[in-house]
Amino acid sequence: MPTRPTITLVRGDITEEHADVLVNAANSSLLGGGGVDGAIHRRGGPEILAACRELRASHYGKGLPTGQAVATTAGRLHATHVVHTVGPVWSRTEDRSALLASCYRESLRVASELGARTVVFPAISTGVYGWPLHDGARIAVRTVREAAFPPVTDIRFVLFDEEAYARFDEVLSA
Numbered sequence: 001m002p003t004r005p006t007i008t009l010v011r012g013d014i015t016e017e018h019a020d021v022l023v024n025a026a027n028s029s030l031l032g033g034g035g036v037d038g039a040i041h042r043r044g045g046p047e048i049l050a051a052c053r054e055l056r057a058s059h060y061g062k063g064l065p066t067g068q069a070v071a072t073t074a075g076r077l078h079a080t081h082v083v084h085t086v087g088p089v090w091s092r093t094e095d096r097s098a099l100l101a102s103c104y105r106e107s108l109r110v111a112s113e114l115g116a117r118t119v120v121f122p123a124i125s126t127g128v129y130g131w132p133l134h135d136g137a138r139i140a141v142r143t144v145r146e147a148a149f150p151p152v153t154d155i156r157f158v159l160f161d162e163e164a165y166a167r168f169d170e171v172l173s174a
Contacts, residue, residue, distance in 0.1 A: 005119075005155045007144060007172060011165040014158040015043035018078040020116035021071075023107045025124045026084035028063035030055055030070075036122045036160075040082060044075030048082060067102035069110045081114055083107045087125030090132065097139055100125055104143040112149035120156045123164050133164060137171040 014022060014036060025036040030052040032041035041048055051072035056063070064070055069085040085103040088096040103124050111119045123140065125131035144155050159165040 003153070004145065004148065005153050007141065007155045007157070009165060009168050009172060010156055010158045011160075011162065012158055013039070013160070014120060014122050015039050015077060017120045017156065017158055019118040019120040019154075019156070020079060021081050021083050021107075021111040021114065021119045022074060022077055022079045023069075023111075023119065023121045023124075024082050024084045025122050025127070026064065026086055028066065028086045030060065030064055030084055035127045040077070044077045044082065047073050047075035052084070067099040067106065069103065069106035071110050071114055079120075081111075081116070083110050083114075083119075085124065087129055087131070090125060090130040097135075100131065100136065100139050101143040104140055105147055108144065108147050108149040108152055108155075112152055115151060117151050118154040118156070119152055120158055123157065123159055123168065126164065133167045134171070137164075137168040141168065141171045 024040045027033045064086050066086045066088050069083050071081045071083045074082045085107045087103050088099040126133050126136040
């Protein structure tokens with residue numbers, strides 16, 4: 001049975017992390033946006049946008065579907081790759097938790113295929129997409145705990161503010 005990765009929490013800016021893979025909470029266009037997506041594109045530089053444009057011109061003409069993941073260069077970031085994933089917008093009337101879990105699982109699958117050992121995640125969909133923080137943390141932690149994608153051995157959640165860190169800490173400690 002594969003060894004489960006170590007899961008740690010960091011309060012800070014994901015663009016300052018050193019890792020094999022940084023996961024980007026992207027929008028379906030892959031062309032940058034606000035929040036984590038905008039920060040990764042700005043800090044990573046034009047190489048990331050160029051790689052995303054190539055993906056749009058070839059495989060993802062209509063954009064990256066929600067719950068899927070795809071890799072590009074990391075440009076000027078302290079990483080080898082950025083894995084872009086599109087989280088679902090939270091809904092009061094429709095359970096989209098399987099799509100959110102898929103973001104984490106598919107990102108780990110892509111990272112594994114790239115030979116990554118260290119993978120850094122943001123709190124996908126908990127910002128402008130409105131996912132309740134505690135539920136988003138529960139889904140994220142449960143999914144990465146259940147997933148085994150060698151050679152990934154180190155998973156970090158980098159959380160921008162104290163509230164997000166506290167919610168993830170509660171779930172991780174439970």
